[in-house]
Amino acid sequence: MSLSLRQQALRKIPKVDEMLSRPEILELLKIHPRQVVVEAIRKGLGRLREEILHREDAFQSAAPPFSFDHLYSLFQKEIELQVQPRLRHVINATGVVIHTNLGRSPLHPSAIEHLIDVSKHYSNLEYNLELGERGSRYAHVEEILCRLSGAESALVVNNNAGAVLLVLNTLAEGKEVIVSRGELVEIGGAFRIPDVMRRSGALLREVGTTNRTHLSDYQKAIGPQTGLLLKVHTSNFRVMGFASEVSLQELVQLGKQFQLPVVDDLGSGCFIDLTQYGLEKEPTVQEMIKTGADAVTFSGDKLLGGPQAGIILGKKKWLDLFKNNPLNRALRIDKLTLAALESTLLLYIDEKKAMEEIPTLRMLSLDTKKLKRKGKRLWKRLSGLTDKGMTIALKEDVSQVGGGALPLQELPTLVVAIKPFGFSVNHLEEKLRKGEPPIISRISKEELILDMRTVIDEEIPLLAVGIKNALNHLSRNDEKFH
Numbered sequence: 119m120s121l122s123l124r125q126q127a128l129r130k131i132p133k134v135d136e137m138l139s140r141p142e143i144l145e146l147l148k149i150h151p152r153q154v155v156v157e158a159i160r161k162g163l164g165r166l167r168e169e170i171l172h173r174e175d176a177f178q179s180a181a182p183p184f185s186f187d188h189l190y191s192l193f194q195k196e197i198e199l200q201v202q203p204r205l206r207h208v209i210n211a212t213g214v215v216i217h218t219n220l221g222r223s224p225l226h227p228s229a230i231e232h233l234i235d236v237s238k239h240y241s242n243l244e245y246n247l248e249l250g251e252r253g254s255r256y257a258h259v260e261e262i263l264c265r266l267s268g269a270e271s272a273l274v275v276n277n278n279a280g281a282v283l284l285v286l287n288t289l290a291e292g293k294e295v296i297v298s299r300g301e302l303v304e305i306g307g308a309f310r311i312p313d314v315m316r317r318s319g320a321l322l323r324e325v326g327t328t329n330r331t332h333l334s335d336y337q338k339a340i341g342p343q344t345g346l347l348l349k350v351h352t353s354n355f356r357v358m359g360f361a362s363e364v365s366l367q368e369l370v371q372l373g374k375q376f377q378l379p380v381v382d383d384l385g386s387g388c389f390i391d392l393t394q395y396g397l398e399k400e401p402t403v404q405e406m407i408k409t410g411a412d413a414v415t416f417s418g419d420k421l422l423g424g425p426q427a428g429i430i431l432g433k434k435k436w437l438d439l440f441k442n443n444p445l446n447r448a449l450r451i452d453k454l455t456l457a458a459l460e461s462t463l464l465l466y467i468d469e470k471k472a473m474e475e476i477p478t479l480r481m482l483s484l485d486t487k488k489l490k491r492k493g494k495r496l497w498k499r500l501s502g503l504t505d506k507g508m509t510i511a512l513k514e515d516v517s518q519v520g521g522g523a524l525p526l527q528e529l530p531t532l533v534v535a536i537k538p539f540g541f542s543v544n545h546l547e548e549k550l551r552k553g554e555p556p557i558i559s560r561i562s563k564e565e566l567i568l569d570m571r572t573v574i575d576e577e578i579p580l581l582a583v584g585i586k587n588a589l590n591h592l593s594r595n596d597e598k599f600h
């Protein structure tokens with residue numbers, strides 16, 4: 119459409135009031151609140167304006183006289199959008215298993231059933247059925263957590279950031295916390311250890327350098343102001359080369375010597391030694407408890423594969439203090455999370471089952487044979503598209519763990535790579551992202567990459583339909599202009 123045609127078209131866009139008097143719209147007003155309809159018309163007309171300005175394929179619909187049917191369909195779409203939830207299912211084809219932006223860990227079916235059951239009915243959330251009196255919400259998971267980890271006591275809160283805040287506030291408000299400079303990390307979502315520490319009322323005492331910190335650095339910093347020795351898992355990065363850090367074990371010895379509590383923020387936290395499954399070493403929760411650390415904190419939705427939660431394990435005398443801190447009331451875990459967490463933890467009683475069934479762990483341990491099978495299933499459904507000006511190939515690639523765990527681990531994977539010729543790969547990525555359901559992919563070397571590791575089996579048909587729709591649409595536009 120030429121510039122002047124566009125300008126003419128823009129001037130002819132009808133007014134909201136004009137639309138409101140149409141009989142079809144009067145019908146809509148009988149079904150929906152006026153505010154919803156008016157908003158839908160306003161937005162629908164805005165969309166028409168966008169079409170005129172940007173859509174090359176919109177000759178018929180975006181040129182005056184505008185077809186009312188087209189306008190009506192725009193309004194209806196806007197009404198639907200207003201009542202549709204914004205938070206929804208997306209297909210993760212990025213290959214990043216613990217993807218914080220995409221909701222981290224999908225839950226196991228037993229966790230989902232449990233949270234539905236507990237939320238549908240009343241529950242014994244804070245009621246002791248044995249004694250017929252008030253009980254503790256934490257009691258439901260404390261036993262299983264202690265059993266799995268070997269810790270004396272346990273507490274669960276809203277998330278790990280909350281767990282760290284609670285621990286620091288309880289043990290070191292107004293006191294110094296000694297931390298290695300190499301561990302003052304920022305984790306995605308602007309969680310910075312120094313910032314959390316400030317908010318907890320503790321004073322940060324940095325020791326060592328970025329790449330090297332020695333036991334003597336901690337020792338020299340200890341004084342009457344010291345409240346706590348803290349170790350932080352560096353999560354999403356590693357210091358390589360000329361580097362050294364003090365182990366939790368050594369720190370615990372030092373803490374004993376000076377009668378200071380020692381806490382480890384483990385970040386991801388896992389009960390299974392992943393080296394058995396061909397993955398890099400990640401310290402397990404049990405190993406960290408065994409060092410004699412006073413408290414260990416970690417997330418529920420990273421390697422553990424459960425819901426968002428912060429788990430604190432350790433010595434009873436400290437855990438009792440955490441439980442009684444009024445801040446705990448503000449950070450407390452809700453019943454839905456608690457249900458999902460309990461069911462996830464119960465799966466760990468049988469380690470093999472946990473590895474096979476917890477979605478996050480299963481995706482991490484998928485072998486190339488299984489990945490290839492998934493890739494072929496998708497590829498088959500897409501065959502027939504290759505004559506439409508693109509290549510679709512199964513390729514080897516690598517996926518990432520994500521969630522601040524195993525940052526250097528490269529997981530060999532299989533991807534479906536789509537290389538279009540007639541239109542840009544960026545358009546394809548956008549079209550998929552804005553589809554129903556949205557498909558999140560990545561672009562590498564002019565190809566769209568769909569990593570099969572994070573695509574759930576049941577999603578493959580949906581994925582295929584989404585890709586077909588996007589490709590058909592884009593190649594149709596392509597034909598018009600070439």
Ligand SMILES: *Cc1c(COP(=O)(O)O)cnc(C)c1O
Nearest residue numbers: 277278279351353385386417522
């Ligand atoms: C992820 C992480 C956190 C924050 O945990 P959330 O559960 O996201 O609140 C804190 N510390 C470390 C080391 C982490 O890796």
